[in-house]
Amino acid sequence: MSTFQENLEKYAELAVKVGVNIQPGQTLVVRTPLNAAEYVRAVARKAYEAGAKNVHVEWSDEELTKTKYELAPDEAFHEFPEWVAKGYEEMAENGAAFLSITGSNPDLLKDADPERVSNANKASGKAMEGFRSYIMSDKISWSIVAVPSAGWAKKVFPEDSEENAVEKLWEAIFSATRINQADPVSAWQEHLSLLDDKMNALNEKHYHALHYTSEGTDLVIELPETHLWVSGGSVNKDGVQFVANMPTEEVFTSAKKTGVNGTVSSTKPLNYGGTLINNFSLTFKDGKVIDFKAEEGYETLKRLLDTDEGARFIGEVALVPHKSPISDTNILFYNTLFDENASNHLAIGSAYAFCIEGGKDMNKEELEQNGLNTSLTHVDFMIGSADMNIDGVYEDGKREPIFRDGNWAF
């Protein structure tokens, strides 16, 4: 077996055992582009070996997506098959685990009509609302991992041949996910326990607000009264541990929906549904985006913010040190799974229900009453930098450093 084959096997095993942590008799649902077929086959073998009853794969194809945006009539983008959405809900209800494989070309829909993209996102967001509630409340085990497409690899390494670019991107992924360590599974257990230490420390502090300052950013984010900091390691409703993002370097909670004020600037490009939004800033008043700018992708950002009422509020506040295995690669990945884990970030849109006490059992109205934002969308964007300072502010105004010069201050 070649080194690459060995790494691919380890990476499949990591997704199955640590990512979704498949349990005997469980169904594994894999959502993947065609180009990840070789990896998906390895994942299926590992899943059956771990006792999975069935591996159900939902394939997609970048070329077909592009063709549809080029040639289909407008009405096609207002529809999403109801039966597919119902199918996802049925599988979630029956306790399946969900593995998503990311890695599409960040420029795939660069030339597509942004209105079509936005309509398609709205239609799928609405149809998949029921399924997404299983994810957003961690009722089920779910995980996201990445597999390079040629288009993505060439975006990250434009100077290289396609073959070399893909190879380099695989190496970067194996390094960021600790696959090239002797025992990736135990390396991950150690890593997750370090993240848990930060999470526990922040939960003990119980800050009233965070104050972010750096070039282009001066932002105060209040936290919900009953907020909980959460780390990369999650637990589903049956008590099974899983890791939703691989890699993950973040400790995160929810913003108080109406408690965000000031301006924040992006520090990395954001790949949203096949289009890049770059060098943008958002200005908030009482939680709501009241002004925004973007040097690239303004129209796409505007449509994202107009998805629904909740798309103008913040749903996630995530702390990630500037120094991390991913930052150390010094690669701009143009893929949120990686870029968000190399940078402090926020998310526009829906908050995770488990970020407040008892939130997993609350309905939408109760979540909103407790200060959480709800929306059809949830999009992370990167705001971290080497000069970023963050203060934790207590109820009485007392403050102390959380981040200094981009890294943990404690």
Place this chain on the structure above:
Amino acid sequence: MSTFQENLEKYAELAVKVGVNIQPGQTLVVRTPLNAAEYVRAVARKAYEAGAKNVHVEWSDEELTKTKYELAPDEAFHEFPEWVAKGYEEMAENGAAFLSITGSNPDLLKDADPERVSNANKASGKAMEGFRSYIMSDKISWSIVAVPSAGWAKKVFPEDSEENAVEKLWEAIFSATRINQADPVSAWQEHLSLLDDKMNALNEKHYHALHYTSEGTDLVIELPETHLWVSGGSVNKDGVQFVANMPTEEVFTSAKKTGVNGTVSSTKPLNYGGTLINNFSLTFKDGKVIDFKAEEGYETLKRLLDTDEGARFIGEVALVPHKSPISDTNILFYNTLFDENASNHLAIGSAYAFCIEGGKDMNKEELEQNGLNTSLTHVDFMIGSADMNIDGVYEDGKREPIFRDGNWAF
């Protein structure tokens, strides 16, 4: 554009314009293995250009199927996702057209437990019963075309390298489907009108029975009182023409369920769900298989005949001359789509409702009352040979030749 690319485009156009004959605003559903991705992309472009609203692709992967048979627990083969079956029915109800791409490795499940294969076929047959009724009554437009997999190509051309075998199989497919003619679409129209001539002649004869004789075969098949001969060109409930099999060389009708007597021998191997059944014979009394033999695949044949009560009766009687563009290739395809169109054949299982007058509007009970067989399964098998004679027998016992020495006698 290379010759191969040109042929692939023509083949895609043929499937879209003649096969399913897509109509403006219609959805095209494509069921395909991963290895046909390039062809599917061409089909999607042609479909959108012809006005399709959406192209929905359901992918499958031979490797994953094989892995499942090797590693999944027994109970996995008793299940078929209900929501998928419902989805197919919903798309059919909304008037979608269905294109299936065949071409899997005939030996794919050679080593799989036949009980697992039979359970899986039963589970999917049962779940998809509602959808299949749209197909069996031609309510919707549907078509089957073939794309070579490496495994299939190597089975047909075992002496060649994988690359050469695939290339040769493509050539054979392009030749059998008239793609290498200057204007395949009009070549098909001409061909279909010749088949219609045979159909019309047989419908005027209104035979009471057919009597087959050749080495290993002496079989009498009565036809239903109101039987209709049908050719490769079909018409859906909205009056849109389509061609269900490409290639097609057959003119066919239904047997009278209880009117089949004698013995028939297979003349080509039958690829059933990834296993080959070879050199087999069936003996009938009053329509029912009362004895059977098989040199290869006996267990698989037995399980096929045990699918349900209707799996022991004949549902289709198809006439195909021994001399045809497919026979002329002198290739044994190990794929029913091709082999059945180079040979007289019968089908075990369900009859097509449109093979009797008014059948499209009848329910299962009414079809049975009118002499048609119903079953969860429908499997064609080849019985034609160079020495086959077929007589048409009238109500009064008078008889006349339909086939002599394997070819049309009129």
